[in-house]
Amino acid sequence: MGIVKLIGWWTVGVFLSITTCVTISNVLGEEVKQTAAWSLSPEEQELISVTNGDILGERDKNGVWDFHLYTTDGYIEMANGELVWVFGYTHAKGSFKDVGEVTTKEQVEQLLEPVKVPSDPIHLFVGEKARITLHNTGMHCADPNSGINHVAHTIHFHGLDLTPSVDGVPSLPVDPVLEHKSFTYELTPQYEGSFMGHCHVDSFNHILAGMYFPIIIHQDRTKTAYGYKYDRDYTLFFSELSATANEQLQEAGVVHGLQDWKADYFLINGRTFTDNLYHPCSVINDPRSRIVAYEDETVLLRFMAIGADHVFAIHPHGYHMEVVALDGRKLKSSYEKDTLCITSGERIDVLVKIPHFASQRKCLSCNLGAGVTIMHDHNLRGMVSTGKYPLGALTIFDVRSKEKVAKPDVPLTEGKPYNPLEH
Ligand SMILES: [Cu+2]
Incomplete structure (x- = not known):
């Protein structure tokens, strides 16, 4: 219940009914279009797959x-x-x-x-x-x-x-x-x-x-x-941003009272979560930050952070993370965490193994089936930007069932025709 309270029942409902169907398909469509526009050679195309689509x-x-x-x-x-x-x-x-x-x-x-x-x-x-x-x-x-x-x-x-x-x-x-x-x-x-x-x-x-x-x-x-080995690779850069300080730099070139510098925004890859799930600037509408994966896959997450004083406490729901490297060096033995503190300058690489879910149930904040779970800063200051909650460092695991991939001709239960860009 505490988990659901974190983002609210309204958000839960909308996550399950809308986000995975509409918003994500639009974003994935854009990714495909962008790759095509670059007219890449086969070798470059292969490399783009290693770089997760980055140029x-x-x-x-x-x-x-x-x-x-x-x-x-x-x-x-x-x-x-x-x-x-x-x-x-x-x-x-x-x-x-x-x-x-x-x-x-x-x-x-x-x-x-x-x-x-x-x-x-x-x-x-x-x-x-x-x-x-x-x-x-x-x-x-x-x-x-x-x-x-x-x-x-x-x-x-x-x-x-x-x-x-x-x-x-x-x-x-x-x-x-x-x-x-x-x-x-x-x-x-x-x-x-x-x-x-x-x-x-x-x-x-x-x-x-x-x-x-x-x-x-x-x-x-x-x-x-x-x-x-991994199937998917996401880099999640956590950072602090002060619109107030930046404005002072823009207008005068100095920040007054630097010792009082405070973040107005807590970001993942430059964006905050917002309860408007259609907002194009939301963290979950960024294909670099929304963690899409299928059952049985291994996802590599590269966490990095920069800021003035905030320690981000990264907490994924539904999964433990296997920490495999710190600051660009492989650990002699990996270890498991479900809450990982990271502060300015650090990089932490983790693997998340997505189970093969036996059921098709969609579930938020539990691991009973493929679906959407959240990952957020559990140092809750980082969930408040410009004084508002939950405008902060929160993204989602968008885990999809392989069953739908294996049977492309079978319409989904929602009655929509199969579209590979959506699943
Ligand atoms: Cu500079």
Whole structure:
């Protein structure tokens, strides 16, 4: 009962009757369309399956992976309708290609994807060299008199064991990337695992304003991590965001009383849950964050977190998680948890084994059948954004029965014709 109280009976009902039928099919349809639009080669298509649909860098004739990241600012829309000014990394539309130096707001809008928090993951491979070029396009939506204009940025590759020249700490020994300048970081990953990139200039303000992204390093082209096989792979980045502090940076360039910094939003992959299940900005309408899996499958979840002081306590209903790696290193022996604390800078990789459910019962918050269960921050501060509950770090396991896949010609009991995009 306590579980149901957490999100309310109304939400339970709507979950079961609407979400899995309508909203999810729309999102999956969009994913397929997007992949088609990229016109990928068969090899690239295979890699996209390893990266769970995330786009890859370009590969030059010597096999070196090439990424071009651009720093810029802009607005992200939250599920409560608020537009929050952020700055962070982005890339060319639909790719990590080099589109030259970008210096004006018009060029940003024409050539680059809108800024996201966190920005898109970078996928690398062990032993394969990567060149990551950072371009600083400047700020384009800040007050002309704000001190945030013209600031420099870097990329710190958090968790990678690298030489100081590519460590991204300003002037140790490489100067940060000034406005309208660029710098190329070259590295060859040694270890597979889950890592993150973030700016290291004025770190408190730049990171918390939005300058961070996941880095996933694969051992090979198969769906394995740390020697474990998995069927599906989700990266869930938990973070804090203060619209109030960001607004002060946008207007003045300094945050007044930094010791009182407080998160207005607690995010999973840049979004909050909201009781409007149709809202396109909700965490469960993000295919990167809604955990879709079928019976008998093994799901790899890569948790990572960044923030000022919040400790997220990740709690999935209906499943225990097998912790297989901490901070990008395989554990000598795995262990099981159903509540996992994670704080700024940490990465925790877990496997969730979805049982073969004998029944077709749909159930919220129990493991009696395929269906929807929630996973949320049990440190309940993280379930309250802008003073409202449950506007916070909550997503769902959307577990589907294999029976429906095995019999595509049999209409579902709801009377709808079978649509592979829906199931
Ligand atoms: Cu920066």
